[in-house]
Amino acid sequence: MDQVSVAVVGAGIAGLTCARELARAEARVTVFERSRGLGGRLGTRRQGNFAFDHGAQFVTARSRPFVKYVEIAGRAGVVLPWRPRILEDDRAWDAPIEEWHVGAPGMSALVRPLARGLDVMMGVGVNELLQGQRGWEVQTDSGRAPRTFDAVAVAVPAPQALALLGPHGRTFRHIADVRMAPCWAAMVTFDAPVDVGAEVRRWTTGALSWAACDSSKPGRPVGPQAWTLHASVPWSREHLEADSQEVARLLLHEFGRSTGTPLPAPSHLAAHRWRHAYAEQALGLPCLVDEEIAAGACGDWCIAPRVEAAYESGRTLAHSLLSTVGLASPALLR
Amino acid sequence: MDQVSVAVVGAGIAGLTCARELARAEARVTVFERSRGLGGRLGTRRQGNFAFDHGAQFVTARSRPFVKYVEIAGRAGVVLPWRPRILEDDRAWDAPIEEWHVGAPGMSALVRPLARGLDVMMGVGVNELLQGQRGWEVQTDSGRAPRTFDAVAVAVPAPQALALLGPHGRTFRHIADVRMAPCWAAMVTFDAPVDVGAEVRRWTTGALSWAACDSSKPGRPVGPQAWTLHASVPWSREHLEADSQEVARLLLHEFGRSTGTPLPAPSHLAAHRWRHAYAEQALGLPCLVDEEIAAGACGDWCIAPRVEAAYESGRTLAHSLLSTVGLASPALLR
Incomplete structure (x- = not known):
């Protein structure tokens, strides 16, 4: 089987956890992050010698x-x-x-180990996701990504997730409830x-x-x-x-x-x-997934405003997508 | 490998979903349910010709x-x-x-299809879970269950889940927050x-x-x-x-x-x-799992008071336990 490829949108803890779990299962993962820093709301703002949480x-x-x-x-x-x-x-x-x-x-620093070895495109915002004939196409603010993906995982705040996934079916319209x-x-x-x-x-x-x-x-x-x-x-x-x-x-x-x-x-x-x-x-679910089109959303907003909820949401989405695309879950590969 | 055996406590939608996912992955599952009916809070109360939700x-x-x-x-x-x-x-x-x-x-009726083909012990309450030398032992109100289990999944309301799992480590003490x-x-x-x-x-x-x-x-x-x-x-x-x-x-x-x-x-x-x-x-997590002792808890109370949350919690716990005990997730076996 060709290597399964997954696009992950957002490099907060949910997106990076999802990406890491997918990569551990041998998927080829590309993470797109609009800003120039990892971590999303787990961000650190430098000021001279000091950094603010x-x-x-x-x-x-x-x-x-x-x-x-x-x-x-x-x-x-x-x-x-x-x-x-x-x-x-x-x-x-x-x-x-x-x-x-x-x-x-x-x-x-808490999320940096998650990103190790991942292909993270920093400073690249995703504006649109398109279902093409050969898989998912990713429209970024610097043009169409050069490759297509077998699955997409969206790990950004609910309103942006709705904008990206809302056009792809009934499942994702529920993000509007968040x-x-x-x-x-x-x-x-x-x-x-x-x-x-x-x-x-x-x-x-x-x-x-x-x-x-x-x-x-x-x-x-x-x-x-x-x-x-x-x-x-x-x-x-x-x-x-x-x-x-x-x-x-x-x-x-x-x-x-x-x-x-x-x-x-x-x-x-x-x-x-x-x-x-x-x-x-919150949405009231661990993550939101449409197995038929191999797309999902994760984030703390699925469960509760806690960092661990974001981590668990990303992890759960990775496992859902892994079974959707036919990969074994990471624990089996250790 | 011998067939992996799992005890599931509670036959509401969380427990039955968890049990079904485990069984689909070829685990040997036994469900213990204290009452005489399936479904827990998805129960139906018969009255003459009629049944109340x-x-x-x-x-x-x-x-x-x-x-x-x-x-x-x-x-x-x-x-x-x-x-x-x-x-x-x-x-x-x-x-x-x-x-x-x-x-x-x-x-x-919504949960009955989940139970099809499962080994469900109705009217058997679980009073205590014990970590024995050969795995988990289940103390029921009619005596010790005849076999031991490689893993346990507890799918009952939070206070009962705390009573069963609280003695088994720090992870489960957080159920008290619910x-x-x-x-x-x-x-x-x-x-x-x-x-x-x-x-x-x-x-x-x-x-x-x-x-x-x-x-x-x-x-x-x-x-x-x-x-x-x-x-x-x-x-x-x-x-x-x-x-x-x-x-x-x-x-x-x-x-x-x-x-x-x-x-x-x-x-x-x-x-x-x-x-x-x-x-x-709610707990603010999809489910609660201690991979080291192969035990977990699930239920709507992990996520939100919604039936679908109970279903998703049970499903997520099953997938967590499957990777813990080294079984492939069900989608791979279809």
Whole structure:
């Protein structure tokens, strides 16, 4: 049999996990990623010597496959446990319920091992998927990809997944049921130390939902104190189209107000808008697959807004596509 | 290689789907079911000539594997589309967003094809799972099962799954994060016809959340008009330990009040308590699996309170266990 070829759209943890599982089963996999960095919302934003985790802040691991992955990444030194002091509203968490893990030196380190050895086309956005006579054709923003694919896996936020797969049948129209919420993230550094009583502050009401001292995470370079602030969903929605410098200023002000702490002038201040940050209403399935046309979608938005859900969704889609195209699942090939 | 043997606990749609996928891959599967009927919350309660769907009321299908399953069941005549008129609070649904399917003559017909050819031990409750030297041992309420198993799949509501798997390691302790909500269901028949303006009434507040004319579903025997009434979660919680006849009377009264319709005396009136009806807070993973000990859990409570989620959870767990025990996935064996 000729080598089965699969196009994976998106190099977040869902797409890379899916791609890796397919590649382990001897499929020929090409990953297309619009941005110039791996990891999607597990991204890391460099700023001088420091890197902010401006998207996902930590991961938890519940099911053995992801536990094992975190353990292996831990042995490679790219994942470390993080045990911050936490204040939620004004209540201290004595002990976190689950162990929190972070990538080192940044969250994106968590996905990099998944990409090893994969054919990843960075900075190549996919605009359209076409069912041609010899398989799937991929229309990118730099032209038609030179080869066709036996199967496609789409691992991007729900609205983009709908745009790519919606035209290919009833199955994918259900992606429209998924509701994603935005999140404005501000990134701040202070040269003088700031004490707000804990490394993590969370709020259930108000403009901010999360503030974490990123520089308190293990494996970070020594330097200024760096904070990532996440706005609440209502606030992010209300300010969705606002100017990012203005948003950064507002969130920094809110941080001082909510913590009751006078803040020194920041040495760096910026904001990033995650237009599709969380699945507020998930699909309610592990992944979405149409076996007849060998196409599927995966992502945290299928299951729940958790990094591990993205990983498991990508893994499940890979196994579904493998049986569709007639390949053995990876465990059989070890 | 000797035939791989797997014990599946629970004969709801998650357990039966898991069992069927394992059996298709040539595993030797034994399903243990505490009650005397298949289907779990896809149950059907007989009353004279009629059968009530007192649990799940209908199914929707989004992903191709389940779409295909519903189509096959449709061709066998055990699943039919249901297009009731719907009033939610006082707002009419012009067209339901998704196609609703029901089992015929009752919801449990939907799972019966899954059980065909499987070794199902009905009326045998599992009290404990033990890791013995030669594999998993199953302690039932009628003694130790005569054989040991290479793997176990637990497909029962979260609290029972926790009791069975919790002692077997960290992975399964996360089942404790799942929060399930109860639902009191009343079953009523009237000899005189009753018109409440629609075949389905739904409410977002108050004691009732759902009332459906079960006898309006296709494939039901002609006879008296039969309604299933579901209490809301807060009401069900508040009356959790109440007497079932009293609950039935209260819900019937509420039905008349909420619809503004004078009701004739019922010819039959009963109530059933679903102690674990819905996953209010799901696990956020397709299933929970510990590959090292070849054990896993599945169910709607892993993903979302939807029948298809239970099906997909069972299917995903089967595929995980198949790679764990070194069997090819079913699609490869067709």
